[in-house]
Amino acid sequence: MGLKISERRLFLSDRKTSGNRLTIGFAGIADLRSFIGLEYIKGMTKACMDYDINFINMGGGVKYSIFEDMHFTQNYIKNFKFMKHPFIDGLVTWTSSFWDFMKEENIVRLFSDMAPLPMVDIGHMNIPNVTRLKIDSTSAITQLMEHLVKKHGYTKFAFFGADVSQPHWNRLFTYRSNLKKHGLQELPHSVYMCRSMSEKHILEKTEELLKNYTLSEKKELECIVTTTDIIASILIEQLNARSVSVPKDIAVTGFNNWYEGITARSPLTTIDLSYYDRGYAAIEVLIDKIATESQKEETILFPTKLVIRQSCGCMENEITSAGLQDTSSKNPDSFDFNRNFSEIELREYLASTIKQQFPEHSMTDIRQWIDNFFYDLYSRNEESRLLQQAKDTIQNIRKKGEFNPDIFQEGITKFRAALLPFLKTEGMDSLLKIENIFHQMRSLVSLFQKYESLAERENPYQINNISERAVSFTSSQTIEETFSILSKQLEDFSVPSAVIALNDTATRNFPAPKLSFFYPEETMQQAKLKNTQIQEPHLFPKEVFPQDRRYTMILEVLSANDYYFGYAFFEMKKESYSIYEVLRLLLSNTLHSIYKNTGKIKNAIQPTPEQITGIVRGKKQPLKHQRLTQEQITSYLMQHLGEKTDIQKMAENFFVSKSYLSKKTKELTGCTVQTLHEKLKIEQAKNMLLSEIYELSKIAEKLGFQNQNYFSNVFKKNTGQSPKNWLKSQ
Structure with a gap:
């Protein structure tokens, strides 16, 4: 800093x-x-x-x-x-x-x-x-490789990434540098860059990997380093479906510390990028x-954290060291797992050990956990009582509003550590059975954590309430009625304040609206500013926001069907985008209906009379000699600018033959029907380009051209310039 x-x-x-x-x-x-x-x-x-x-x-x-x-x-x-x-x-x-x-x-x-x-x-x-402010990917991959090479002694690696952005390639570069640093060779056919992070493309590369290597007990390959937890978790599932176990047969690591990594079949060793x-x-x-008024350009590398879980193989190391006696320890309560002991002795030891770790819990609760542990260990019943107790505990804590996933995960770690020395004496099958239950417990906590986060951001009851009120919104007949309904919505969602600026008419260009609505009530300052027109958005008067305290506002542009009505600022009490976006959507659609019904939608993007005059070069004839006029022909074609030219349909509309329509159009406008329609489309395209709200593909689509390339060719034929060059010249 x-x-x-x-x-x-x-x-x-x-x-x-x-x-x-x-x-x-x-x-x-x-x-x-x-x-x-x-x-x-x-x-x-x-x-x-x-x-x-x-x-x-x-x-x-x-x-x-x-x-x-x-x-x-x-x-x-x-x-x-x-x-x-x-x-x-x-x-x-x-x-x-x-x-x-x-x-x-x-x-x-x-x-x-x-x-x-x-x-x-x-x-x-x-x-x-x-x-x-960038993540220090070089340091992150270096930390990861140091752990894999020095802690585990791995020497045979593969790499999985995706060809979707530069960071994936940067991580591959650092991975290769670390192989050289540790004196390791890159194995043939060991780098796999998926076309995307979709399951389909990861599956394709997984199949390639399995053709090139036999993955069994880390013989031909020991570890796969990936560029993201999404790839790693999908890869683990694909390998498991082919009877390849992680980390027993192959270790896998992730990157990002996403939810997918925590809940993977084998929880991922990964890199935490500390987004918060x-x-x-x-x-x-x-x-x-x-x-400091500094204009200095600099790159600040933000440190990352290595998160060690089971997928790299660390589980085995923890189990190997579990129960080893500290010879320097004089603790009389240490338990000798090498002697014969009764179950009651073991239960008392476990209860005492766990109580030391969880002094705030009653012995009754602790003994219940121990009872369920022994039931799961020796019962053939597939339903785990430990897991059910974890569910019940989490639910009870959540009801009190005290759920802290980090504390709960730490509790699982402590409980597991107390049991590991005994589990080691029971054999690998028993150990893996309980380990699987602990993993399910961790995934359960993570699932509740994600649910809590989503519920906080996207409370389904709130969204349902919005849906119910949507009927009221869409039935509004006036702006005043809409604002009245909006006020009730804002109150329901605990939005502290809101300011809305609306244009008098809907426009296809960004509006210069007037301050129209304040919530919860107008202050003296706001009353003075009401109906003030905002000529430029960056000149929006901040005086309308709370002045006696700091505020957090979210901007929502009000638009529908390519028309702009204004914009709204909602004060954010909750971090959910969805609430404010849904409010914007409802408001925008309601405003479109009201503006349309009251004649306030002005279609500014239409060829002007001057533009049409510039196209038409035909002969003037007295009206009494005309079954068709210039105005009728051009008006019809303008109404069908989004369609392909259909001379038969147009002739039927005027109750004339195709040959007569073609002859009169040439005589009255100097153009064939096809050419006239094309020129009108190009004039419309110019207006749309100048509006700056349409991409070329959208213009081509709206004007009935087959594709963007064909549109660009027709535009250049008529103007001598490509659409982009023409726009620059304007």
Whole structure:
């Protein structure tokens, strides 16, 4: 970090005292199927809370609804209009989250154009003049290989990755460097880069691996290093289906410390990338850049943690050392497992040992755990009483709202450690039976942890409540009625405050709306600003937000069917994207209906009379001599701009023959029907290009062209330039 904590605090205090509390924004795209973005958000939110600064979340969620009709990336990029002074003082960016939606050069240009706004990036991309907070992948792979080579003595490795992004290749490079460092050879046919991280493509490479190597008791291969827990967990399942056991036959390691790794058939040894901590640190780095007015571009490597679990083979080492007597110990309570002993002696010893580890638990509970352990150990019943007791315990703790998965996992570790010395004397079959139950218990805790996290973010009762209210939303006849229903929704979801700005009419261009709605009630300052028009998003008056305290806002652009109505800011009390995104979707669809019914939708993207005049070069004739007019022909073709030219259908519409239609069109406009329709389409395409809300593929689709290439060729034939070059010239 650049500044001392005291220096950072002093700077922020001076800003707050002057009435200009620091405001930081976030730009990124989150996928609710992954916890990464949500962990980043949590870390940033906590840092802003600790440093008492404002946070505006301008991130977005990937396509929440199958009913979402607007192109996601085009819509999201409108948020960038807010990412300037004075609306925000700096920005944390997650540029690599755009990787699946945009070409790399477009991402770089998009964020580079935001200079000189102070920025810190938390992804793996390199944006010029932007400070980068990256994971130290080199150190991570080095730690992992040190453990595998020195702790386990492995010398025969394979590597599994995916050809989806640069970090996978970087990890392969570091893996190869570490092989050389340890004097190891890369085995032939030992590197497998899957086409994607899908199960299908991982299966393909697994089959290749099994053709090249026989995986049995670590004879031909000892360990497979992978680039992510997703690949590792799928690989373990595929190997298990082919009777290859991990880690007995082959060790496997992951990377990322994702949920999939914890719940894998053999819990994964992996690398924890500390997403929460990186989000927190990004805020601190950005504060320092703002405070020192630093434009320095630098790369800060963030340390990672090696998480050791069973998949690398460490289980065997723990079991081997379990029960070894410490000869220096004078503890009279130590138990000699080499002598004959009765079960009651063993039970008392276990109860005493476990009580020392869990002094807060009653002996009754502890004895119940021991009873269930002996039942599971010697019973042939497949249902585990230990596992059922774990379920009951977790449920009871959750009801009290005290469930802490880390403490519970630690408890499993302590309980297991107390039992291992005895289990070692019972033989490998008994040991593995109980080990399997412990693994199920760990997976159970992880499952509840994920459920708790999802429930916190996506409370199903809240979503159901939204669905019920959706009927009220869609039945709204007026803006006022919509706002009344929205107020009840915000109250139900404990949203502390909201501000909405709406345009007078729907537009295909980004709006310049007026401040229209405040929740919970208008302050004097808000009342003064109501109906103020926001000419530029970055000039949005922050005075409408709470001024007596820090706030965390999330931006939602209101749009539907390629029309924009305005935008909303919801104060975030919960970190769930889904609540705010669903509110946006309901609001947007309701506004579209109201604007349409009240005639407030203006289709600005249509060839203008001037554009049409520029196309039509036919002969003028008195109306009394015309069965068809220029206006009728062009009007019909404009109504069918999204369709292929159908002369037969058009002739039937005017009750004339095809030959007459063709002859009169040429005479009145100077063009054939086909050419005239094509020219009108190109004029429409120009308007759509200028609106900046359509990609070429979308324009081609909306104007009835076979594909983007064909559209580009027709456009160039009519204008002499490609669509992109034409747009640049404008």
